[in-house]
Amino acid sequence: MGRKVLVLAELKDNKLRNVSFEAIAAAKTIAEGGEVVSLLLGESVESLANELVQYGADRVVVVEDEKLAQYSSDGFSQAVLAVVEEEDPEAIVFGHTALGKDLSPKVASKLDAGLVSDVVDVEVTGGNVVFTRPIYSGKAFEKKIVTDGLIFVTVRPNNIPALEKDESRTGDVSKVDVEIKDLRTIIKEVVKKTSEGVDLSEAKVVVAGGRGLKSAEGFKLLDELAEVLGGAVGASRGACDAGYCDYSLQIGQTGKVVTPDLYIAVGISGAIQHLAGMSNSKVIVAINKDPEANIFKIADYGIVGDLFEVVPKLTEELKKLKVNA
Amino acid sequence: MNIYVLLKRTFDTEERITISGGRINEDGAEFIINPYDEYAVEEAIQVRDEHGGEVTVVTVGGEDAEKQLRTALAMGADKAVLINIEDDLDVTDQYTTAKIIATYLGDKEPDLILAGNVAIDNGTGQVGPRVADLLGIPYITTITDLKIDGDKVTVVKDVEGDEETIETTLPLLVTAQQGLNEPRYPSLPGIMKAKKKPLDELELDDLDLDEDDVEAKTKTIEVFLPPAKSAGKVLEGELDDQVKELVSLLHNEAKVI
């Protein structure tokens, strides 16, 4: 028994993203004892394969090609499909990231398969693999099953816990040659706007600011708060549009979806499009001067007050806690 | 230029969501054009005005979607097509929807197809890329800028906040991200004109499709609301004490710091 599951690993700045390890954990559940094969694509990436094994992959297949140095749906789909043909898996798991969202529908279409996107939970009940996913901008959830053929899902980052890293685990790493050809879309230029440091979509603590911060200068208040907490800084659309910070910090339906342990919303009103990107956070704190602000409806803890007074005090108090610990 | 927009009628998720009989309760709910599809309609109109041609808006859905199609016509689209599946299909998924749309577009020789990046209700973002694949044309998702020069196309794609400038060629499918443009409101003359613009209605039969050809590959077995959050705790008292209490709660009660 058991299913063979193929999992796509994903890189950011030449490092494996956490979601790749979470996808392996999801694959383990789906596999029910079957083999979990991780797939690693890129120009020169073989050295990373072992880490995938340490996080639970039984085996790693590597496809290296200079045309895979940058993502393109044509190039990556050719590599994935070649490996799918060779491995013949019963299930496939991708991360629900910009790359996964772009690539998975094409691969599903080529395989004539269904696709369950943006999964936050996987369980096996009564012989069925059941997936939970948010719908209606996160206001509701649905449970889905695959009724015909291949099981294909993408998993939302930071929801399915990765397995404990086990450095003693070993597994086979093999290379497959795939001829990558006819790329129809060519990346001419990449303007990096994402800052170094903690990856927002994978951060355990997010401090997010809104239009209430009033200026780019004001927005800097959040840097220090995020730093004491070891977290990342995020923003509402309002703050991005007003030019207080870069769009790469935007959280919500059009921005990043985050699920940290702690989300601190500062001067954010709580529009539905913003909530769609953070309402699944484990603990939510709201700091807003308007007691009627929508953000308080989903907050676990709230302080009604002027953020310019509250945030510096909070940063100080957290520093004290750190010193005492 | 032969331009198509894929438009979905969606539940306005700003509304309160309730469940009855295991489904999202749609009685009395507000339905809108999926917001990302409004960007697609706007961009299509701008491309047509610059390069000439015709904009056709296509929806797979039921009779009720006529309203949203008329709105797109009032914005300035030229024609609308409703592929009405109400009577034929009970269960559909993205596989179904994409296959129906691609079958319809199969003999239309589109130069440019615009879709939304994601539908705000079901939210998978699958339909655009699936349709492109079935038609054998390239696609670029989440675009914030589009320039067309002959057959050459340059787009800016949003990738988790980074910007990629990508070159490709027509025919092409793109999906719209917020920031692409500011959708116009239908004008009064636009609304009057829209009443006379063609809105064709088709069924699966007209596309030579059987229910079996488009049978869904996935199924929803349960819909539920998240457990009601106990009302959050709004702190009181002197600000200094509130801050101390918050830190203590986060440390000792929630245990997240």
Ligand SMILES: Cc1cc2nc3c(=O)[nH]c(=O)nc-3n(C[C@H](O)[C@H](O)[C@H](O)COP(=O)(O)OP(=O)(O)OC[C@H]3O[C@@H](n4cnc5c(N)ncnc54)[C@H](O)[C@@H]3O)c2cc1C
């Ligand atoms: C298709 C579409 C997609 C969208 N996608 C997103 C998205 O992905 N992410 C997103 O965030 N938004 C998105 N939006 C925009 C969204 O609707 C809101 O406009 C936006 O989230 C508002 O940002 P804000 O909360 O910072 O600003 P506002 O709504 O203006 O709120 C500012 C808040 O700051 C408070 N405040 C002001 N001064 C102080 C002070 N001194 N101390 C404390 N509090 C103070 C105010 O009380 C207010 O609640 C989208 C909209 C559309 C139409």
Ligand SMILES: Cc1cc2nc3c(=O)[nH]c(=O)nc-3n(C[C@H](O)[C@H](O)[C@H](O)COP(=O)(O)OP(=O)(O)OC[C@H]3O[C@@H](n4cnc5c(N)ncnc54)[C@H](O)[C@@H]3O)c2cc1C
């Ligand atoms: C009669 C009926 C029954 C249904 N039954 C089910 C069901 O049982 N289970 C279920 O999960 N869903 C069901 N749906 C919903 C439907 O299957 C999906 O919502 C649809 O496939 C689109 O998927 P999505 O919302 O993920 O869109 P996305 O892939 O997120 O949409 C992206 C973009 O694709 C385009 N697009 C999407 N849908 C359409 C469309 N219908 N017409 C034109 N363009 C479109 C738009 O440009 C949109 O912005 C049903 C719908 C109808 C009308």
